[in-house]
Amino acid sequence: MGPAEPRSADADVTDLLSLATELVAIPSISHHEAALADRVEEVFAALAHLEVERIGDTVVARTHLDRARRVVLAGHLDTVPPSGAGGGPRVEGDTLWGLGAVDMKGGLAVLLDLAGTVAAPAMDVTYVLYACEEVERRHNALAHLATARPDLLAADVAVLGEPTGGVVEAGCQGTMRAVVSVGGRRAHTARPWTGVNAVHRLAGVLDVLSRYQPRPVVVDGCRYTEQLQAVAVEGGVAGNVVPDRASVTVNYRFAPGRHPSAAEEQLRDLFERSLDPDLGDRIEVVDSAPGAEPALGHPVIAALVAATGAPARAKVGWTDVATFGGIGVPATNFGPGDPLLAHTADEHVSRRELEYARDVLAAVLG
Amino acid sequence: MGPAEPRSADADVTDLLSLATELVAIPSISHHEAALADRVEEVFAALAHLEVERIGDTVVARTHLDRARRVVLAGHLDTVPPSGAGGGPRVEGDTLWGLGAVDMKGGLAVLLDLAGTVAAPAMDVTYVLYACEEVERRHNALAHLATARPDLLAADVAVLGEPTGGVVEAGCQGTMRAVVSVGGRRAHTARPWTGVNAVHRLAGVLDVLSRYQPRPVVVDGCRYTEQLQAVAVEGGVAGNVVPDRASVTVNYRFAPGRHPSAAEEQLRDLFERSLDPDLGDRIEVVDSAPGAEPALGHPVIAALVAATGAPARAKVGWTDVATFGGIGVPATNFGPGDPLLAHTADEHVSRRELEYARDVLAAVLG
Numbered sequence: 001m002g003p004a005e006p007r008s009a010d011a012d013v014t015d016l017l018s019l020a021t022e023l024v025a026i027p028s029i030s031h032h033e034a035a036l037a038d039r040v041e042e043v044f045a046a047l048a049h050l051e052v053e054r055i056g057d058t059v060v061a062r063t064h065l066d067r068a069r070r071v072v073l074a075g076h077l078d079t080v081p082p083s084g085a086g087g088g089p090r091v092e093g094d095t096l097w098g099l100g101a102v103d104m105k106g107g108l109a110v111l112l113d114l115a116g117t118v119a120a121p122a123m124d125v126t127y128v129l130y131a132c133e134e135v136e137r138r139h140n141a142l143a144h145l146a147t148a149r150p151d152l153l154a155a156d157v158a159v160l161g162e163p164t165g166g167v168v169e170a171g172c173q174g175t176m177r178a179v180v181s182v183g184g185r186r187a188h189t190a191r192p193w194t195g196v197n198a199v200h201r202l203a204g205v206l207d208v209l210s211r212y213q214p215r216p217v218v219v220d221g222c223r224y225t226e227q228l229q230a231v232a233v234e235g236g237v238a239g240n241v242v243p244d245r246a247s248v249t250v251n252y253r254f255a256p257g258r259h260p261s262a263a264e265e266q267l268r269d270l271f272e273r274s275l276d277p278d279l280g281d282r283i284e285v286v287d288s289a290p291g292a293e294p295a296l297g298h299p300v301i302a303a304l305v306a307a308t309g310a311p312a313r314a315k316v317g318w319t320d321v322a323t324f325g326g327i328g329v330p331a332t333n334f335g336p337g338d339p340l341l342a343h344t345a346d347e348h349v350s351r352r353e354l355e356y357a358r359d360v361l362a363a364v365l366g
Numbered sequence: 367m368g369p370a371e372p373r374s375a376d377a378d379v380t381d382l383l384s385l386a387t388e389l390v391a392i393p394s395i396s397h398h399e400a401a402l403a404d405r406v407e408e409v410f411a412a413l414a415h416l417e418v419e420r421i422g423d424t425v426v427a428r429t430h431l432d433r434a435r436r437v438v439l440a441g442h443l444d445t446v447p448p449s450g451a452g453g454g455p456r457v458e459g460d461t462l463w464g465l466g467a468v469d470m471k472g473g474l475a476v477l478l479d480l481a482g483t484v485a486a487p488a489m490d491v492t493y494v495l496y497a498c499e500e501v502e503r504r505h506n507a508l509a510h511l512a513t514a515r516p517d518l519l520a521a522d523v524a525v526l527g528e529p530t531g532g533v534v535e536a537g538c539q540g541t542m543r544a545v546v547s548v549g550g551r552r553a554h555t556a557r558p559w560t561g562v563n564a565v566h567r568l569a570g571v572l573d574v575l576s577r578y579q580p581r582p583v584v585v586d587g588c589r590y591t592e593q594l595q596a597v598a599v600e601g602g603v604a605g606n607v608v609p610d611r612a613s614v615t616v617n618y619r620f621a622p623g624r625h626p627s628a629a630e631e632q633l634r635d636l637f638e639r640s641l642d643p644d645l646g647d648r649i650e651v652v653d654s655a656p657g658a659e660p661a662l663g664h665p666v667i668a669a670l671v672a673a674t675g676a677p678a679r680a681k682v683g684w685t686d687v688a689t690f691g692g693i694g695v696p697a698t699n700f701g702p703g704d705p706l707l708a709h710t711a712d713e714h715v716s717r718r719e720l721e722y723a724r725d726v727l728a729a730v731l732g
Contacts, residue, residue, distance in 0.1 A: 080604050083552050136605060173556060177605050186449050188709040189595045189617040190539060190683035195710070199596035199614065203572040210566055229555045230565035231605050233612055236598025238446050239502060239543050239653065240617060240684075241709050246599055248565065251555040251606060287605065317556035318606075343554045343607050344561070 016354040017096055020109035024089035024098040030078040030139070033057040033131040037077060040129050043112050049119045050127070053152065058130040058141045060152045061115060069123040071300060072158035072329065073114065073361070074142065074320065075107045076133030083345040094351040102337035106349040107161030110336060110358045114365065122366030123300075126155055133320060136177070136287045142320045146327050157300040158324040159361070162315075163337030163349075166356050168305045169315035170222045170294035170332055172322055174254045176263050177231070177287040180205050180271055181247035183280030188240060195242040196279065199235045204274030205248050206230070212270065217255035220294040222314035224255040228270070249286075253316065256291035264288070292322040295330035300364065304334055307360045317342070334360070382720035383462055386475035390455035390464040396444040396505070399423040399497040403443060406495050409478050415485045416493070419518065424496040424507045426518045427481060435489040437666060438524035438695065439480065439727070440508065440686065441473045442499030449711040460717040468703035472715040473527030476702060476724045480731065488732030489666075492521055499686060502543070502653045508686045512693050523666040524690040525727070528681075529703030529715075532722050534671045535681035536588045536660030536698055538688055540620045542629050543597070543653040546571050546637055547613035549646030554606060561608040562645065565601045570640030571614050572596070578636065583621035586660040588680035590621040594636070615652075619682065622657035630654070655684055658691035660698070666730065667698045673726045674700070683708070700726070 028036040037057040044052045044061040052061045057077065079087075079100035087099025096106070108129060115127050132139040146153055162169070182202060187195025215226040228250060235246025254263040264285050275281035295301055296312055305312050315321070315333050324331035336357035337349040394402040403423040410418045410427035418427045423443065445453075445466035453465025462472070474495060481493050498505040512519055528535070548568060553561025581592040594616060601612025620629040630651050641647035661667055662678055671678050681687070681699045690697035702723035703715040 080607060083603075083610070134604065134606065175556075175606070186710050188683055188705075189597060190541075190593060190619045191706055191708075192593055192595045194706050197575075197595055199599045200572060200575050202599065203569060203576055206566060206569040206572065209563075210569055227556060227558055229558045229563055229608055230601075231555060231607060231609060232602025233565045233568065233599050234602070235596075236600070236615065237449075238500065238709075239597050239615070240500065240541070241446055241597060242595055243597060244449070249602065249605070253556045317554055339554075340557055340560050342557075343604075344552055 016109050016113055016358060017091065017094060017351040019112060020101065020106050020349065020354060021089045021091055021096050023105040023108055024096065024100050028077050028079055029081050030132050030135040033077040037131065040077070040112065044115060044127065047115055050115060055145060055149060056131060056141060058145060061127040063121065063124045065124050067122065067124040069300065070126060070155040071123050072126045072128055072153060072155040073111050073161065074128040074130065074158060075104050075111055075161040077129055077131055078134050079103065080134050080343050095348050097348040099347065101347040101349045102163045103342035103347065104162055104335060106337045106354055107163065107335035110354060110361065111161055113358055114361055118362055118365050125365065128153065137289045142323050146323055150327060153327060153329065155329050157298055158329050158331035159304065160319055160321055160331060160333045161335035162319050162333045163335050163339045163342055164333050165338050166336060166353060167308050167310045168312040168332055168334050170296055170312040171219065171256045171292045172315040172317065172319045172333065173224055173226065173256065174258065174260060174263060174291035174322070175289050175318035176252045176254065176260060176267065176285060177249060178252065178267055178283050178285045179247050179249050180283050181245065181281065182275065184242065184244040186237065186244045187242040189242055192242050197242045198246040199243050202246050202248060205271065208271055208274050219256050220296055222294050222312060224314045225316055226255055227253040253318065254291065256293050260288045260290050289318055290322055292325035292331065295332060298330045301330065301332045304332065304364050307363045382475050382479055382724060383457065383460060383717040385478060386467065386472050386715065386720060387455045387457055387462050389471040389474055390462065390466055394443050394445055395447050396498050396501040399443040403497065406478065410481060410493065413481055416481060421511060421515060422497060422507060424511060427493040429487065429490045431490050433488065433490040435666065436492060436521040437489050438492045438494055438519060438521040439477050439527065440494040440496065440524060441470050441477055441527040443495055443497055444500050445469065446500050446709050461714050463714040465713065467713045467715045468529045469708035469713065470528055470701060472703045472720055473529060473701035476720060476727065477527055479724055480727055484728055484731050491731065494519065503655045508689050512689055516693060519693060519695065521695050523664055524695050524697035525670065526685050526687055526697060526699045527701035528685050528699045529701050529705045529708055530699050531704050532702060532719060533674050533676045534678040534698055534700050536586065536662055536678040537622045537658045538681040538683065538685045538699070539590055539592065539622065540624065540626060540629060540657035541655050541684035542618045542620065542626060542633065542651060543615060544618065544633055544649050544651045545613050545615050546649050547611065547647065548641065550608065550610040552603065552610045553608040555608055558608050563608045564612040565609050568612050568614060571637065574637055574640050585622050586662055588660050588678060590680045591682055592621055593619040619684065620657065622659050626654045626656050656688055658688040658697065661696035664696045667696065670698065670700055670730050673729045
């Protein structure tokens, strides 16, 4: 190799930026992960020390080294839909831009690299790369796996490679989607006084949203912040009809320790004064998932925090650490990329971030 | 006929309630008028004194009596979509309930009846029963006819059988639909402070709508009232994404005498303060149609007002009198049914209303 080859000093180390770029180049919007699952399966299948199983578009690869502990390293294959242009990869210098660069194909690249380079870890490792995390909970392939094949997820601890900016983001907040729907009475738009305009009545719902104060909650030294956001709005009958139904779908993020039923109660309290049951107003919870406690006392998670050299902070987004929590596996989030860039048109991750995340995880795996 | 037969005294007079019931039983939601047009064509074709032409789902039937004057009697075949259940006809006593009973199958029944019973009117008559009045202006079959076959609409005056409660409703207001669209910046819903929620920003748009004061305008002694109503709302990207675009479609009804371009200017003024062009907010007019002056000075319209025995009042809804206005034919609205029931789940019309409208029009036709 010539002197221009940047990574010539260590031929064993994968070019993580190239690998992440390759993964971004394979579109994998939720429900369309097959091509990416194919590629991931191919990479694992080439590694003799791993037993590979594919369930739908989810790929599981395990070492069988009879170690005292087993750790799951997991990540989702899917991305949200692109914001604006296609979202294909673009590399400038040592930075990769593109849909999923941060959430979470950078993390997937790190996992694939560890699978290839850490052939004899100090603990057994189960790699779980799965489908449909970015959509309604009922589609989540990790949750399906927890039900259908719990044997594949059996472990002492789990680390999700979600973007955390290279520090441990502990636990996760719960998430709930609810449709806040208001009624009205149809009329001709030239004689609106004979009806009640449901779209106009959404003002009360939007007012609750604008007055909502994010609630801070400290658990295990980590500060969570609850959030309430509209994610969709719809209504309308015809271009000359006062509409009799309109709705806002909200996404409520609630701190670990608040049970989903308590979160739903809170949501109903918040909107109660702006709704009129006599007009058919109602709230329907369509999707919810509990949060997860930080689990910072677990020795592997503690070792991970120590390896980063920085204190753990709260994960405010929902992640599948809650799914692991649900099956009794303590879990945490650690991966490359700035979480603030997730789901934005500005997603990008650097070679340095990818390599740092790999080095920390490699140190923990021993 | 036995004594229980209500209309046995005059066998020539159609049972208007039965005819209207038959028309309501033939669904004709906009763009799906073919079956009703078939039936109407069949009725006209059976009348020897009429020349019938069908253009798409529009049926035109004309007398050719070489009278000094020609009047168009017109009505639309289509209805809005049903509100709740199917909207099929239900007769209780002398009242017909069902989708289109008022707007405007009652009026169509009157026109079909006049065609059959007034074979030698004092003026030539052109019956025009047409498609797609209840949808965007660009679909309106009368407007298409005015362009493609102006010969079929040539007349001295026109009467539209829209529901007016049996009095003359003069002229009509203009109508305009515009999409008021607001922007934002996408973000993950757990970290909304990194984005701008476009759905939340709709609050400003809804505030303009709730503060809007209907503007009264008097023309030719008729009092019009301008109105501004939301008819649709939409927005949303995914269940965990702060949306970057949301819109409200509004329907603006403006008085005769206000040009559509002036109405658009007014609309832009109203929303200007609630919109931020830097965030991509914008207003797009998607559909507009001018109003029409009352034309109460025309002798046939004056005779019609006199025959009702009641002063004319303003038509606040848009009707195709404006289309006739656009081709230089003075026009007015007169038909059976309470216009306040149009586009509601409560549409109903009585035998008395139908017969009264027929009798008034028969008197004017001579």
